[in-house]
């Protein structure tokens with residue numbers, strides 16, 4: 001017991017000395033828990049695992065990041081606040097999940113605004129300053145953001161027009177998608193990615209809009225038949241760090257973290273581009289019918305998108321105007 005107390009005292013003394021000399025963090029090993037919402041196989045999680053390895057290597061093991069995937073440490077909806085409150089120093093979440101906190105977070109989930117990677121890149125450049133400002137007010141700092149492949153429509157029958165969606169029990173993942181689904185006359189239900197197969201097999205849902213990645217990883221062929229390639233939007237995940245936790249790191253660790261984050265963003269965008277064709281092929285090989293959307297379906301969906309864009313502009317105010325003018329819209 002005495003020995004333990006002595007050890008504790010020594011640690012405190014060393015800590016105090018180090019704080020005075022500004023060496024605290026540099027001399028201590030730090031392990032960060034990192035909650036993420038998606039399973040290990042998801043390319044976002046694979047990218048984050050490489051990021052964590054890069055950070056560990058660049059800091060000589062002084063900063064370790066332990067990933068808790070698939071919502072195992074905090075549920076997806078709790079991750080942002082867990083990082084904000086300091087229960088976790090770093091975390092990943094779907095950026096558009098925060099669309100109800102501020103519309104600016106959800107602009108990349110607006111139907112038919114940015115539907116390919118080049119436009120998604122421009123939109124992120126336009127959105128990033130506002131997102132950074134908003135997160136800063138919550139004591140958070142963005143590290144990197146990576147898109148999902150363009151979002152497509154998964155169903156158990158051929159969909160020729162918006163009318164064919166009426167009444168379908170529809171899996172959603174954020175407020176923007178929920179609104180889109182409601183305007184299409186379907187019935188939205190929020191379901192997290194790890195729960196998709198069960199939600200379909202128990203009949204809670206019978207259709208969804210998501211990427212070829214999430215469709216293929218969920219083995220969509222087990223519970224549906226058609227994938228219609230509507231390329232509706234290119235939404236992103238974001239990795240954020242608690243600013244206080246970041247400030248406690250030594251300068252060289254901060255630099256290593258930021259450098260690894262910049263690399264992860266570049267690598268993640270590349271991985272995402274490669275996912276699209278690869279995962280559509282897996283869907284096809286497993287018997288899902290890959291459909292080109294009919295002009296009538298696209299016209300109907302785009303009409304809903306136009307209404308949502310009007311509403312978004314009204315709700316997003318000056319921040320929204322700044323994003324759209326930077327985007328060139």
Ligand code: PCA
Nearest residue numbers: 148173193210211214235
């Ligand atoms: N997969 C995630 C977000 C977008 C995507 O492609 C999901 O379906 O929840």
